[in-house]
Amino acid sequence: MAFFLVKFIGQEGTILTKRVEAVTQEEAISLSGVSDNVIQSVVVDHFGGIRAALTDRRLPMNEQVLALITLASKLESGKTLGRAILESVDFEKLGISREDLARCDLPAEYFKLLRFDETALLLADAGDRSGKLADSLKRAAETLRSRERTRKEFAKPMFTAVLYGIVGVAAGIGFPLFGGSMMHKFVYEQKLPIEVTKISEILMGLNTLYSTQWHLMLLAVVLGFVFKKRLWEVTRGWPVLQLFDNRTRVKRGLEFIQAYQLLTTSGYTNPMVFKFLHERSTGEPRIMYETAQQALVEGREIGEIFDDPAWPRIISQNLQGFEEQTPDGRARILENLTEALTEIFTQYSQRIAGLVGKIAMLVLVSSILLFALGFYVPLVTMRPGM
Known part of the structure; x- marks a missing residue:
């Protein structure tokens, strides 16, 4: 959205x-x-x-999981969802009043107001339609718990990589601004007998670039953000960015398989699943689900629908002949697909974290060497008699 x-x-x-x-x-x-x-x-x-x-204030993911489990338990005891939320969710901490909750009718409206994860909204809507809201909330809690475990596995190496990236960018900007300006002052204003090397010229050149063209750089960043979708379409196939694109495709596939499994368990048919996901998606996924709906109308099997570069190939391979399987067989296929896609997603995340960390470290080391060879070494080797 x-x-x-x-x-x-x-x-x-x-x-x-x-x-x-x-x-x-x-x-x-x-x-x-x-x-x-x-x-x-x-x-x-x-x-x-x-x-x-x-x-926007949101409940942490672990609190959302706990709230979903508690709400499911209260629903099973005969309480309404609105009453259960009033008793179990600290909605005032989110800046939500009782009057705000009173305006909600459907379960999805409650969870959207409380800013729960999209999975909770999806399953709350599905559970409400099928009359199995408590079971749907339990499945939502388990899905969020599993996703949080995967996120934490990725977050550990990524935190270090991001930290290196911040330090590397700061060094890449800070060292030239300080060293370049000081070198320019020593050489051209104070006329000190310093031998200007090629590296010193690069250092001063970067200082001039940062000092005089910063507004253009800032404009480029803003334009890049505004037109990020078009920019991504052009650059997504580049060597480094391709890893991010592959990870996005795997994540999209994993989210679909999880949603498909949960919705079909709630009684949804294939056309209903794709219609539901199409209504709740936006951007590229929305177009893809619309295409899938048309393919179903044409009589194509679900395995053929995912024979597309926009989806991980493992999905189309495993869903061939899916309709011919028994309910238990379908459940096993979906569970195996979920495990496989989760593992692939984690591997891509680890590769991205490692690559970002290496690039950041390279920028940091290069900045230090640039400062040392372009500023410090010319100063310590300065000869008064020059």
């Missing part, structure tokens, strides 16, 4: 803005609760995701 800024005329005649997460502008208008007559404009908020990550 994307974030939209809905500008409208308030009761006092002032222009007000409301940020809404939706798939389309029409859906944003509907979810905003604002009358069409007073809406001035609806535009995409390109920085909405960053703003939401910084300002």
Whole structure:
């Protein structure tokens, strides 16, 4: 989904803005609760995701898992979902009032308001439709717990790589700014007898570049963020970025298999599954699920649908003849696929973490050598008689 800024005329005649997460502008208008007559404009908020990550309060994943298990238990004891949430979820910590909860009708609306993971929303909706909400919440809790374990395995090496990356970027900018400016001052202003080497010229050149062209660099970063989708389409096949693209495809496949298994267990047929996922997705996945829906209408088997470069090949290989299997056989295939895709996802994550760490270390070492050979060595070898 994307974030939209809905500008409208308030009761006092002032222009007000409301940020809404939706798939389309029409859906944003509907979810905003604002009358069409007073809406001035609806535009995409390109920085909405960053703003939401910084300002929206969410329950930690382990607390979401615990809450889902507790809610499922209370539902089994005969309580309504609204009552169970009032008793078990610290919604006030999220800035949500009882009045906000009272406006919710469907389970998915409750979990969206509480900013639960998308998996909880998906399964809450599926469980509500099938009449097995408690079971769906238990499955959502188990899925989130498994995903959190995988995330932690990836986070350990990635944390070190990101730390090296931050230090490397800081060194790559800081050393030239300090060393280059000081060298320029010593050589051209104070006229010290320093022998300027090629490396010293590179150091001063980087200082000039950073000092005079920083606004263009900042503009390039902003434009890159705004047009990140188009930029990604161009660069996704590059040697290093291809790892990220492969990891994204595996993650997409893993999320589909998990959702497919959970939805079919809740009584969904194949057309219902793809229709449901199409409605709840956005961007490239939305187009892919729409294509899958059309393929099902044409009578193609599910294994043939995933014979596409956008999906991991292991999915199409394992789903060939899937409809001919017994229910137990299908369950085993999906479980094996989940385990295999999780392992592949972890391997890609570890490779990315290792590669990012090596690149960051290379930048850090290069920056240190540049400073040492371009600034420190010329100073200590300076001869007064030159």
